[in-house]
Amino acid sequence: MISSTQNPQIKLAAKLRDSSRARREHGLFFLEGYRLCMDALENGYTPELLLCTDKFDLPGAVHISESVAQKLGDTVTPQGMFGLFAHSPLSSLTTSPLKEGGKVVALENLQDPANLGAIARTAEALGLHGLVISGGCDVYHPKALRASMGALLRLPVTAVDNLSAWLQACTLPTYAAVPVESAITPSECDFSAGAVVVIGNEGNGLSQEAIAACDASITIPMRGRAESLNAAAAAAILMWELCK
Amino acid sequence: MISSTQNPQIKLAAKLRDSSRARREHGLFFLEGYRLCMDALENGYTPELLLCTDKFDLPGAVHISESVAQKLGDTVTPQGMFGLFAHSPLSSLTTSPLKEGGKVVALENLQDPANLGAIARTAEALGLHGLVISGGCDVYHPKALRASMGALLRLPVTAVDNLSAWLQACTLPTYAAVPVESAITPSECDFSAGAVVVIGNEGNGLSQEAIAACDASITIPMRGRAESLNAAAAAAILMWELCK
Numbered sequence: 302m303i304s305s306t307q308n309p310q311i312k313l314a315a316k317l318r319d320s321s322r323a324r325r326e327h328g329l330f331f332l333e334g335y336r337l338c339m340d341a342l343e344n345g346y347t348p349e350l351l352l353c354t355d356k357f358d359l360p361g362a363v364h365i366s367e368s369v370a371q372k373l374g375d376t377v378t379p380q381g382m383f384g385l386f387a388h389s390p391l392s393s394l395t396t397s398p399l400k401e402g403g404k405v406v407a408l409e410n411l412q413d414p415a416n417l418g419a420i421a422r423t424a425e426a427l428g429l430h431g432l433v434i435s436g437g438c439d440v441y442h443p444k445a446l447r448a449s450m451g452a453l454l455r456l457p458v459t460a461v462d463n464l465s466a467w468l469q470a471c472t473l474p475t476y477a478a479v480p481v482e483s484a485i486t487p488s489e490c491d492f493s494a495g496a497v498v499v500i501g502n503e504g505n506g507l508s509q510e511a512i513a514a515c516d517a518s519i520t521i522p523m524r525g526r527a528e529s530l531n532a533a534a535a536a537a538i539l540m541w542e543l544c545k
Numbered sequence: 546m547i548s549s550t551q552n553p554q555i556k557l558a559a560k561l562r563d564s565s566r567a568r569r570e571h572g573l574f575f576l577e578g579y580r581l582c583m584d585a586l587e588n589g590y591t592p593e594l595l596l597c598t599d600k601f602d603l604p605g606a607v608h609i610s611e612s613v614a615q616k617l618g619d620t621v622t623p624q625g626m627f628g629l630f631a632h633s634p635l636s637s638l639t640t641s642p643l644k645e646g647g648k649v650v651a652l653e654n655l656q657d658p659a660n661l662g663a664i665a666r667t668a669e670a671l672g673l674h675g676l677v678i679s680g681g682c683d684v685y686h687p688k689a690l691r692a693s694m695g696a697l698l699r700l701p702v703t704a705v706d707n708l709s710a711w712l713q714a715c716t717l718p719t720y721a722a723v724p725v726e727s728a729i730t731p732s733e734c735d736f737s738a739g740a741v742v743v744i745g746n747e748g749n750g751l752s753q754e755a756i757a758a759c760d761a762s763i764t765i766p767m768r769g770r771a772e773s774l775n776a777a778a779a780a781a782i783l784m785w786e787l788c789k
Contacts, residue, residue, distance in 0.1 A: 422775060
């Protein structure tokens with residue numbers, strides 16, 4: 302039973318919870334909660350360490366005190382189960398769904414892990430084939446994983462270093478989502494052959510390079526005084542149009 | 546220049562920032578940031594107190610030190626402007642938009658202020674006529690106001706005590722959003738005469754009373770393993786269908 306937050310395993314867990322850099326350096330990520338840990342196990346992620354309070358009886362898990370669980374928990378009332386898992390080599394989108402009517406959302410430098418998680422959850426629910434991420438998006442951020450309800454552990458996710466180059470090489474039609482009135486609207490698009498919709502950073506939108514690399518720009522017509530939709534709402538509407 | 550966080554005005558501001566109950570009792574709410582304070586002033590909200598650091602030169606504002614601004618700020622890098630405003634008598638949806646093709650979203654007991662704000666922002670951007678709130682929704686929560694980008698200060702918002710009774714009396718067609726396969730889908734609906742779409746609590750969905758009070762139940766067809774969309778994503782898709 303670990304009852305000290307100074308225990309090296311607990312300190313590692315806290316580091317992986319808090320630091321994107323630690324997650325990269327160790328090749329591990331932190332999960333909180335029974336459901337997410339089970340999702341990871343079911344989807345073939347390798348557990349490096351499972352931690353739980355006496356409330357759980359999990360083979361191979363190291364037991365921790367309630368006070369350690371409180372410190373480790375990122376939620377208001379931690380359930381008392383945590384896992385450290387090895388990164389999966391991000392499951393690649395195979396070329397076939399990209400060729401044959403694949404429906405994919407690509408994210409450029411999304412800042413807010415809650416948005417990333419929400420978009421992954423919506424993408425899975427609507428039946429998209431995968432997610433492409435680039436820039437600062439960290440799919441192993443605990444907030445992203447939680448907001449995704451595990452979708453980030455199940456959806457095919459590809460991380461690309463150079464999104465513009467990837468878009469230029471992509472054989473599917475590519476659409477840059479922009480808040481620009483002259484862009485085409487979803488009703489003017491035929492998505493039956495599949496498509497990639499590209500969503501930009503919350504504050505700055507898409508880079509000029511990403512917009513130029515796409516076949517067309519797409520917009521959601523707006524009527525009110527709000528200047529733009531938030532990234533997760535825009536993504537939800539465009540993914541819905543893509544999939545229906 | 547106020548330089549102590551023990552100053553009664555600063556203590557009141559912090560209370561209004563943190564407590565829904567304090568906001569109700571004082572009939573005031575707390576705003577952070579230049580843009581939101583200007584939105585409130587432009588939309589006729591009465592400022593009880595404006596607070597700013599020396600970075601701003603605002604007539605009538607009380608100056609505060611940088612350290613007080615840091616304490617008061619809810620964001621990582623506070624701009625240094627805050628306002629306490631009187632609640633507006635929540636602007637009523639007049640009966641006319643409800644009669645003549647009005648498009649309205651109603652929220653039952655939404656828990657997460659970020660969701661409430663995101664839904665308001667999307668509603669305004671897509672051109673909905675108003676928002677109906679009930680249960681625990683607090684439109685004066687600083688996180689809701691911030692996530693709405695001020696839309697909650699501009700959109701007509703009606704708070705109702707008994708949502709089911711309001712829905713039953715409503716002359717527009719009413720649709721309960723539910724994750725139930727047998728419900729009708731957006732493509733089966735004709736929204737040209739206007740409609741009210743009702744979104745439920747994040748964890749529990751809509752109450753049986755609210756569902757029963759609606760003319761029909763509507764659902765977003767789902768394909769993936771995710772059991773449901775989050776409230777803001779479901780609302781975005783349904784409001785988009787309502788308005789296009």
